[in-house]
Amino acid sequence: MKANCWMGRGTVEVQEVPDPKILNSRDAIIRITSTAICGSDLHLYQGFIPTMKKGDILGHEFMGEVVEVGPQVSNLQPGDRVVVPFPIACGNCSACQHGQYSVCENSNPNAGIAEKLMGHSPAGIFGYSHMFGGYAGGQAEYARVPFADVGPLKIEDDLPDEKVLFLSDILPTGWMGAEMCDIKPGDIIAVWGAGPVGQFAVASAFLQGAERVIAIDRFPYRLKKAERAGAETLDYEEVDVLDALRDMTAGRGPDACIDAVGIEAHHPAPAIYAYDRAKQAARIETDRPFALREAIRACRNGGIVSVIGAYGGLVDKFPMGALMNRSLTVRGAQCHVQRYLRPLLDRIRNGSIDPSFVISHRMRLDEAPRGYEMFRNKEDECLKVVLTP
């Protein structure tokens, strides 16, 4: 089959690779009909997540048709149409039973590697480095899906791929980003990053009852999209974000702040950008946390900072004083996607949200290298690339 493979920092290639086979009795093989490129893929592409290997198949946002199931999978049959959540989760461990699927205790065969870096291991993730399990990803014609009796969501009506594909990751991620804010009446939520994840965080914050939502980015086309969803916007290259947020909230600061930027944040002041970029290049810090630092400083006293932007390792100059003295709460997670599949599918079905609004480019799987480049460089108003094999 054809698959999009990581071939080293800054290079992906569509290659001919063997077809997947059932390895565990709870596996299913899926023929992929739609797959997308995520901001997280960009972190791998740029080489910021350690433990990638040349030849790794990328991709963790995919859906398709079941073609084969292992002997222990009784809920799915060949021909079923399914969306696959990006965290791999067993459903049996206590994390899964508490709905914390992205920290499943059994799905990472390389937990030992992750433990060395992070203390304890999170769940395995499709196509997301070897410390997250070394699983082949879904930017391919076929994929093997472990624990197929737990994760995949059957789509039984005729909703098109484009409306349900993002249940695999970014819609639940944006939703959970808002949910971690414990939104109460009157709350003002600020969202750093108006990428696809930020867009869904904005939409979700409104659906969860936010009074106002403020989106922060530097790309006008992305900010415009957020405006269309009802957000007020700030271009961080035009204004001082902290001052602007103080003004917009009559001095209080946003009640909760969502970091939907992550590890590769950009900073308008060249000197500060260069400081962290150089440390990152020298591997002294792995992550560039500008948005996170700003979110913590901007948040109102006693507020919540919700981190859904992805981080890989260590950050530097962390504003711990603000966090501690101002009684802030920081929450973060790889999304517990399985938890949100059904409720969000219901919302898509009843029309309260149509996630396809983020799609800007549709390409063939063969064109993945071009898609990665465009998405990274934000060329041609690129917001979300969907690939079809």
Add this chain to the structure above:
Amino acid sequence: MSEEHHRKTDRLARALGWGSLGLGVIQLTAPNAVARLSGVDDSPWARITVPLVGVRELSHAAVLLGSRRPAPWAWTRVAGDALDLTVLGCSVANRTGWRRRRAAAVTAAVVGITAVDLYTAVCGSRRTGRRVTLRAAITVNRPREDVYWYWHDLENLPRFMAHLESVRATGDGRSHWKVKGPAGRSVEWDAVIIDDRPGELIAWHSVEGSAVGNSGSVRFTDAPGGRGTEVWVDLNYDPPVGMAGVAFAKLFGEDPEQQVRDDLRRFKQVMETGEVVRSEGSPEGIRAIRQVMQRPAQPVM
């Protein structure tokens, strides 16, 4: 040898380290006084030799004070003592009068110190043949009885223990174990269960005269708040080819502590999900080497 004894030896070694530090500093800062005291101030070489010995003393101090287990490093002092005694011996032989008396007195003192160094070094290195002790624990989300009974069937163990080739129950609480040893050689032995309390504990040791002497126990306790069962494993074994074997194994990433933890993790996978979880990076599921030498995340041919 007991842990207490090891600690005492290490304390002694550290004291010797401080001694080296003090002596080295004096030899470097007041070489003339040291030379006079030892009766060698008449030699033109003393001006160079004494500070050089001082530098050497500081290097003893560095290894003795810088090491977590300093006792074996006392050998560096023993070597230094031998050198000093040779030089002092010559000094005594070549001198007369008060110089000879002083040199002899210093030599006698060094002989005494050498005895202490030698004692520390010998005690410190005896531990090289020491048993390896490994402990690890994991929480399994299953009732205690289930977890106990699965383990109790020793023939199940190779399903999750990477190095076990097979375990065969031979009746009467006895079993025959086969392990993949270093460099592809396999090691076999017989073991006997010495304590077995249903739902609580299984303990065993290898029978007298086994190639690899070993013993172990696994305890099962209820995890608090309905979190399932806590599994506590203790393993003791004589390393197959001495400590060198363990160091050798570590070189290849086969850190034994890590291995026990990984084995337990696979035990948990089997108990909770039914089998060892596989990914494209480690499709065999159970080859220990895969943690360090992953395949690319691509389907296997």
